[in-house]
Amino acid sequence: MKAIGTTGPRPATDPAALVAFDAPEPTLRPRDLLVQVKAVSLNPVDTKVRNSRQPEAGQTSILGYDAAGVVIGVGDEASLFKIGDAVFYAGQIDRPGSNAERQAVDERIVGPKPTSLTFPQAAALPLTVITAWELLFDRMKAGAEEDETLLIVGGAGGVGSALIQIARATTRLRVVATASRPDTRQWCLDLGAHAVIDHSGPIDEALTAAGERAPRYIAALTHTQSHFEALTRAVAAQGVIGAIDDFKGLPVELLKPKAAGFAWEFMFTRPVQQTPDMVRQHDILAEVSRLVDAGAIRTTLTENLGPLSVETLLDGHRRLESGATIGKIALDGF
Numbered sequence: 001m002k003a004i005g006t007t008g009p010r011p012a013t014d015p016a017a018l019v020a021f022d023a024p025e026p027t028l029r030p031r032d033l034l035v036q037v038k039a040v041s042l043n044p045v046d047t048k049v050r051n052s053r054q055p056e057a058g059q060t061s062i063l064g065y066d067a068a069g070v071v072i073g074v075g076d077e078a079s080l081f082k083i084g085d086a087v088f089y090a091g092q093i094d095r096p097g098s099n100a101e102r103q104a105v106d107e108r109i110v111g112p113k114p115t116s117l118t119f120p121q122a123a124a125l126p127l128t129v130i131t132a133w134e135l136l137f138d139r140m141k142a143g144a145e146e147d148e149t150l151l152i153v154g155g156a157g158g159v160g161s162a163l164i165q166i167a168r169a170t171t172r173l174r175v176v177a178t179a180s181r182p183d184t185r186q187w188c189l190d191l192g193a194h195a196v197i198d199h200s201g202p203i204d205e206a207l208t209a210a211g212e213r214a215p216r217y218i219a220a221l222t223h224t225q226s227h228f229e230a231l232t233r234a235v236a237a238q239g240v241i242g243a244i245d246d247f248k249g250l251p252v253e254l255l256k257p258k259a260a261g262f263a264w265e266f267m268f269t270r271p272v273q274q275t276p277d278m279v280r281q282h283d284i285l286a287e288v289s290r291l292v293d294a295g296a297i298r299t300t301l302t303e304n305l306g307p308l309s310v311e312t313l314l315d316g317h318r319r320l321e322s323g324a325t326i327g328k329i330a331l332d333g334f
Contacts (some may be wrong), residue, residue: 001023001102003022004019004062004063005021010050018050018051020310023106024268026104030075033073033106033107035072038332038333039123041120041123041301041331042320042330046157047092059097062096062097067088068113070078071083080110087111089126092167092267101300108282109278111284115212116141120264120331124320132163133166135163138264148174149217151207153178153221155179156185156326159190162175169297175193176194184326188281195210203230203234204234214232217239218231220241225250228251228255236258239260242264242286244266299328300327301327301330307331307333
């Protein structure tokens with residue numbers, strides 16, 4: 001089958017950073033689905049893995065996570081879907097990816113595609129909505145009926161765009177997002193943020209200047225290391241900061257006077273570690289699908305780069321690495 005992958009770490013400016021090749025057909029595990037991939041979308045993890053993965057000599061590793069498609073085969077123990085079902089999912093980081101004609105994926109991390117969305121529109125959602133949902137409810141333990149503030153650092157990115165909508169659709173939290181450009185500020189407001197503050201300076205000072213109360217929940221989605229001291233000043237007593245980006249060495253001792261917590265979210269943990277609650281990701285996607293079809297959540301797709309090819313996929317990687325994208329980038333299948 002057709003696929004696109006990497007033979008080793010290279011910058012997106014290198015035409016050989018991604019290669020097209022003929023990959024073997026996926027082998028199904030007992031609870032797997034075989035999916036005909038109709039569309040994929042890009043996330044920062046795609047570029048990070050391209051920059052770091054080193055397959056064995058002579059091997060090509062298929063990249064890609066977010067996807068939407070149609071079930072064309074089921075494993076012996078699969079029971080959540082049947083052949084012909086339209087699905088969407090984020091995949092897992094330790095298995096062959098979605099940049100291929102067909103993909104094997106565990107049904108416990110797959111959801112029913114929203115019927116109101118096209119395949120590219122649906123493919124824009126899974127990784128970001130799972131990350132946002134897990135961060136808010138599973139890691140930071142936010143309550144749906146709490147009269148508290150949620151601060152989202154980097155509201156116009158993929159996860160921020162999903163988190164604004166999920167918080168507004170499912171909780172009573174006051175949602176304050178951060179953005180630094182007029183277009184990203186408006187994007188956050190359009191998605192439902194109650195207020196937007198500028199993160200180009202100290203975030204705690206921007207919150208105070210805007211007259212906002214101390215947030216009980218802070219979703220630190222980007223540049224957490226540089227914002228961290230300001231976030232420890234901003235967080236409410238007994239609040240929590242949850243992070244998703246990559247960094248080393250935080251002064252977590254600054255949280256002690258407020259008895260505040262710090263939590264990590266990594267959406268690949270459940271499938272990679274095969275946790276007993278792995279099916280939680282199926283449940284999250286099913287609920288998001290319902291909310292989308294009810295009009296409570298919209299796709300965050302902003303650009304469709306056309307059919308999947310080395311050239312279009314590399315273009316998407318370069319756009320992501322520019323740091324200037326809003327929402328999500330998708331591509332049609334082969």
